[in-house]
Amino acid sequence: MSTSAPPATAAAPGEGRRPRRSRLGRRVPPVVWFFLLVPLAVELFWVFWPALNSFWLSTTTWGGVGVAEPVGTANYERLLADPIFRTALWNNVLWVFGFGGLSVVGGLALAVALNQPRRFVGVYRTVIFLPMVISMAVTGLFWRIVYAPGGPVNNTLELVGLGHLQQQWLANPDTALGAVLVAAVWRQVGYIMVLYLAGLKGCDPSLEEAAAVDGANAWQRFWRVVMPQLAGVNTVIFAITVIDSLRTFDIVWVMTRGGPFNQSQLLSTYMFEQAFSYVNLGYASAIAVVIFALAILFIITYVARQARAEEDDL
Template structure:
């Protein structure tokens, strides 16, 4: 191990710049310290291997394929004969494609429905279950239990629930709403909403965990002071607690949109985009085009659209992480 040799030499070399750590530059050297060359020399070879190996794995399996998708989106390719460049043809075709438009609309509805329902539900539950008390631990566990069930299994669970003679219809009958009974997943009008309910069932727990952590970081004395001044519970929530949750809100917002654009498993498990493509999302349509129909170029174009829609939120999330990084 050459690194040991280098380390043995280090204490001696450290001698001259001994005062530096004491002057506040704790941990790795900050820019503005020694020159780039000096800093590079101080990083042992083993550490370069430690960094470059994982980086190479990610470059190979993530960044290189992602770059490939962009070039593939400009081709017509069936995976067997060579790809044939077609310029922006795929994208103009997409604009005319009624199924793509349905998928796009559905995805917009999905972001809204999934976001609003899981955030309102998760936030309300977090506020209700914030203070410890009898049964609170049990309630919390019950709410986030669905999170450990995979999206695919969630889909199957709810397929059972939605069967014509299944619990959902029987439950409606039992509470006197028998007229609402229907074939939930076979009815083009309600199939997407039915899937949404299943997805929200699984997501609420996650959002609740995020908000519970946010609430723990809130300053309780501010709320008490407002209560003494006569602010109602609702006013305290909106004017004292919510502003303090701004950071969590940004994360929740970005995570929800990124997750919504990725949603695939649950739709695939429940309807595969049917009936008559009414539950098609961008991801399921992309997958179908790629691996069922074999239109790899066209599918890549859909993937590029998903990327373009997601990138703004990815940057929002990254910017927040970068800022948090600087503060600590």
């Protein structure tokens, strides 16, 4: 081993390290500790410490001034009986399936269609991806205009003879959530498409060729040969989608603020409203803890996957 080891490390005391290790410094110099500890301290202070605080706050009642009063599990009991919380929770479930399902179906279909060397494919990809660049807040504003009375959606309905469907999409409790969802999907599809395009690039073309020779049609080849190879991408997209869904805030806040009559409330918007409009800080923290509890499984899935990939790289 000594011949291939770099002189500097070979001279260091304590021989017999495996070559794989030789790329790592042996003793950690103080300045390197500084390199690590400064960023780590920033993240601990602004992320982990506040997060821990929320858990504690969720067991108190607090109006922002004076001392937070411990109330045990009262906030959580209140949540169980709160019809708006139940609406928000249910809307979040719908959101995960609607937002996730539609963007995955759309993104995957477009990725498969655009994963070929044809003319203009690059242009099509860019157009589909473009909304992803626009912020959720601006997306919300764009679509408020699109849904407005006399706006293009209502006008188009009139034009194709469906005039009776015209309505105030965002002011109607039955349509508000769906209308916001369409806007969010419009923005997300391009992102999912890009992830799937990368996944498709990593698929082995000879497997598909072989299946084609065996007489499998395009549909069978896609589901039986290509899809299994996308398993890894699917896991990541699934985790990202759920985490994103639970985080969704901007677009709903801009378009409806959770209204009308709380019918488009998500957990995130309801939490924000309780915290910053009504200053029920303990109650809002309890909602935040619920969001955390729902997200943590998917966070672990994602991180564990990355950790395993990291190990394979070594």
